[in-house]
Each structure stands twice: as C-alpha cells, then as structure tokens.
Amino acid sequence: MQEPVELAIITVFSEELHASLYFVNASLQEVVFASTTGTLVPCPAAGIPPVTLRWYLATGEEIYDVPGIRHVHPNGTLQIFPFPPSSFNNLIHDNTYYCTAENPSGKIRSQDVHIKAVLREPYTVRVEDQKAMRGNVAVFKCIIPSSVEAYITVVSWEKDTVSLVSGEKVGSNAGQGLRMN
Numbered sequence: 329m330q331e332p333v334e335l336a337i338i339t340v341f342s343e344e345l346h347a348s349l350y351f352v353n354a355s356l357q358e359v360v361f362a363s364t365t366g367t368l369v370p371c372p373a374a375g376i377p378p379v380t381l382r383w384y385l386a387t388g389e390e391i392y393d394v395p396g397i398r399h400v401h402p403n404g405t406l407q408i409f410p411f412p413p414s415s416f417n418n419l420i421h422d423n424t425y426y427c428t429a430e431n432p433s434g435k436i437r438s439q440d441v442h443i444k445a446v447l448r449e450p451y452t453v454r455v456e457d458q459k460a461m462r463g464n465v466a467v468f469k470c471i472i473p474s475s476v477e478a479y480i481t482v483v484s485w486e487k488d489t490v491s492l493v494s495g496e497k498v499g500s501n502a503g504q505g506l507r508m509n
C-alpha cells in the first residue's frame with residue numbers, strides 16, 4: 329500500500345517546479361506621463377500558472393474603475409486616460425500604486441510605483457537683463473515656471489537668433505555665460 333503515497337508526492341513536486349511568481353520589471357518605480365496622452369502601466373509582477381493581478385493605492389485600498397478616467401484591464405494593465413487640466417485629481421493622477429500577482433503557489437506584491445501626470449499647459453520661459461562690465465562675463469539664467477521646471481531641458485541659447493549652443497543639452501539651471509565686447 330506504499331505506492332499511491334509515492335505517486336502523490338511526485339505529482340506535488342512536479343506542480344511546484346512549474347509554479348512560480350516573479351517580478352517583471354523591478355526597476356519600475358516611477359511613471360511620469362503627460363495629461364494629454366494618459367498612460368498604460370503593466371503590472372510589474374507575473375507568474376505561472378496564470379495569475380490574478382490587482383492594483384492598489386499605497387494605502388492598501390484596492391482601486392476601482394472610474395469610467396473614462398482610470399481602468400484596470402483584464403491583463404493587469406492599469407490605464408489612466410488623457411484628461412484636461414481642470415479634471416486633475418491627485419488621488420488618481422499623482423499617487424503611489426502597487427500591484428499584486430496571485431496564483432495557487434502564492435502571492436507577491438510589486439514595489440511601490442509613483443504614477444504622476446504632468447499637466448500640458450502653455451508656458452513661457454524668459455531671460456532677465458544682466459549688467460556686466462565690458463570685457464567681463466555676464467551669466468544669463470533661463471527662467472522656467474516652477475510647475476514645469478522638472479520636466480524642461482534647456483537645449484539651446486540664441487543671440488540675435490543665432491544659436492550659441494546647439495545639440496548639446498544644458499541643465500535647466502545652467503546659465504549661459506557671454507563675454508561682453
């Protein structure tokens with residue numbers, strides 16, 4: 329009467345060999361998207377056999393569908409739809425989420441993913457007048473509205489429509505030095 333027991337153990341082992349839960353993209357910690365395009369965020373966790381994927385807010389609240397605003401697809405991809413600036417809601421458009429993957433072999437939780445919308449609003453940059461002695465260097469700073477500063481890169485400076493720096497990226501805080509002739 330020993331044989332049936334051995335068979336049962338072998339079956340359990342082979343199921344365990346095929347069952348797994350794993351992270352697809354452990355480097356996914358932040359998703360920044362434009363309000364005009366929205367975003368699709370795949371769940372960074374997966375497994376075999378097929379997993380049930382669920383999204384939560386970092387507070388532990390399971391998220392619900394908001395028609396036309398936020399949706400979790402059956403394949404576990406979280407979609408945030410494009411929206412006008414007047415519909416910005418920080419609970420949806422600037423919040424920390426995580427996803428879980430669950431199957432008979434267990435359950436794993438992704439790390440937190442900060443999902444943040446950048447509002448696409450018209451903005452202007454400007455340069456303030458500077459005074460410098462003839463022969464000295466005057467430093468000009470590109471002044472960018474703080475609401476968009478983190479997402480703007482100064483790519484060129486022009487003097488009388490002639491480009492001074494082209495192709496080369498200049499940090500947004502970097503000034504342009506000009507020798508006064």
Ligand SMILES: *[C@@H]1O[C@H](CO)[C@@H](O)[C@H](O)[C@H]1NC(C)=O
Nearest residue numbers: 352353354355356357358359
């Ligand atoms: C993983 O996430 C990073 C950061 O968002 C992204 O750049 C990269 O394309 C992702 N890789 C995969 C395989 O999805």
Ligand SMILES: *[C@@H]1O[C@H](CO)[C@@H](O)[C@H](O)[C@H]1NC(C)=O
Nearest residue numbers: 368370371401402403404405
């Ligand atoms: C999941 O489904 C959505 C909607 O059909 C699709 O846009 C998205 O590309 C899918 N993602 C993956 C990872 O298959």
